Amino acid sequence: MSDFYNTDLPSIFKNEFALGFEFLPKELLFRDNEMQEITSVIKPLLQDRPGVNLFIYGKPGLGKTAVVRFLLKKLEEADLELEPFVLYINCWKNNTSYKLALEIAHALSFYSVQNKSGSEVLQAVVELLNKKPVVIVLDEVDKLEDFEALYYLLEDVFKKSVIAIANDKSWVVRLEPRLRSRLQPQELEFKPYNKQQVHGILKQRLDLGFIPNAWDLTAFERVVDKTFASGDIRVGLFLMRQAGLIAEYRNANKVLLQDVEKAIGKLASFSVNPEEILDDDEKLILSIVTAQPQRIGDLYKVYKEKNGSLSYKSFQRKILKLSKGKFLHLERVHKGGTTTLVSKGLKQGLQRFIDS
Ligand SMILES: Nc1ncnc2c1ncn2[C@@H]1O[C@H](COP(=O)(O)OP(=O)(O)O)[C@@H](O)[C@H]1O
Numbered sequence: 001m002s003d004f005y006n007t008d009l010p011s012i013f014k015n016e017f018a019l020g021f022e023f024l025p026k027e028l029l030f031r032d033n034e035m036q037e038i039t040s041v042i043k044p045l046l047q048d049r050p051g052v053n054l055f056i057y058g059k060p061g062l063g064k065t066a067v068v069r070f071l072l073k074k075l076e077e078a079d080l081e082l083e084p085f086v087l088y089i090n091c092w093k094n095n096t097s098y099k100l101a102l103e104i105a106h107a108l109s110f111y112s113v114q115n116k117s118g119s120e121v122l123q124a125v126v127e128l129l130n131k132k133p134v135v136i137v138l139d140e141v142d143k144l145e146d147f148e149a150l151y152y153l154l155e156d157v158f159k160k161s162v163i164a165i166a167n168d169k170s171w172v173v174r175l176e177p178r179l180r181s182r183l184q185p186q187e188l189e190f191k192p193y194n195k196q197q198v199h200g201i202l203k204q205r206l207d208l209g210f211i212p213n214a215w216d217l218t219a220f221e222r223v224v225d226k227t228f229a230s231g232d233i234r235v236g237l238f239l240m241r242q243a244g245l246i247a248e249y250r251n252a253n254k255v256l257l258q259d260v261e262k263a264i265g266k267l268a269s270f271s272v273n274p275e276e277i278l279d280d281d282e283k284l285i286l287s288i289v290t291a292q293p294q295r296i297g298d299l300y301k302v303y304k305e306k307n308g309s310l311s312y313k314s315f316q317r318k319i320l321k322l323s324k325g326k327f328l329h330l331e332r333v334h335k336g337g338t339t340t341l342v343s344k345g346l347k348q349g350l351q352r353f354i355d356s
């Protein structure tokens with residue numbers, strides 16, 4: 001009885017946290033060119049020259065966030081004559097100008113924000129930012145719901161590099177021309193890793209996360225294959241951690257293929273951002289659907305106003321697909337003719353689980 005809670009039992013994990021998505025390894029692999037390009041837009045700032053803006057895009061799980069956070073860390077550690085402000089903001093968590101303004105105020109330790117409107121906070125923040133050069137990273141920038149803050153930053157902050165990160169290249173194209181011409185970013189695409197690179201990245205995490213010899217070779221190869229097929233490194237991290245837990249559960253000291261197979265069975269519940277699996281039209285549709293049911297025809301009008309390009313037929317097909325995925329709820333009504341009412345489905349709430 002006494003060792004029910006004995007935590008001295010040997011674990012096959014050395015550091016389970018190393019398998020977390022947000023964990024930042026000391027060394028990032030295979031992204032030297034990307035790192036060089038990112039530092040080259042920041043460098044002018046450090047010489048008190050105007051910075052260059054950068055738009056980084058690429059599919060989820062390709063190291064965009066990791067690489068940028070890594071470089072910001074290096075920047076903060078560097079011994080510089082002119083130390084810039086370094087701001088990293090996740091626009092998923094801060095998806096309105098007001099939240100973004102508060103986040104920046106907080107990062108600058110500026111606390112007198114009470115009773116101030118978003119614009120007032122922004123003005124105060126801009127004034128502070130103009131005291132030094134500033135690097136502003138807006139990660140998941142495509143989740144921003146309004147652009148007031150971006151306007152302020154682009155227009156009123158003088159020495160800056162804005163680095164915007166999104167999954168899809170089209171974010172820039174969809175920006176209002178006025179904003180786009182203020183931003184005028186260089187563009188950098190993160191391309192998928194080849195299999196050998198996926199192997200290398202996952203092996204690095206395996207060594208950080210597990211004690212030596214904790215993995216059977218075939219089991220690890222299976223993880224690599226699955227990850228390469230998905231293109232998303234997070235799939236590999238998820239599988240390694242789950243398989244490790246499953247192996248421990250059967251009191252084993254080695255992760256075997258059978259554990260990985262079980263972990264693969266759990267992939268369906270892998271809470272990647274459900275929106276990452278959606279294309280741009282689907283995202284646009286979800287952004288205009290509300291909890292209040294709307295006629296599909298009216299929804300299509302709004303969709304067109306927002307520069308959606310699908311024909312009505314394809315639009316209807318998308319709506320159907322989204323309802324099958326429980327993103328939308330459909331209801332047929334008969335009121336002098338038949339129409340479909342569309343409202344928000346259950347899955348939207350899942351967003352709050354995501355933090356990548
Ligand atoms: N080149 C790399 N070297 C080491 N780890 C990497 C690399 N690329 C991605 N990762 C890891 O994969 C995971 C997903 O990367 P992330 O930066 O969140 O992707 P993205 O922002 O492109 O969606 C993170 O845990 C990250 O540390």
Ligand SMILES: [Mg+2]
Binds near residue numbers: 064065066139
């Ligand atoms: Mg990211």
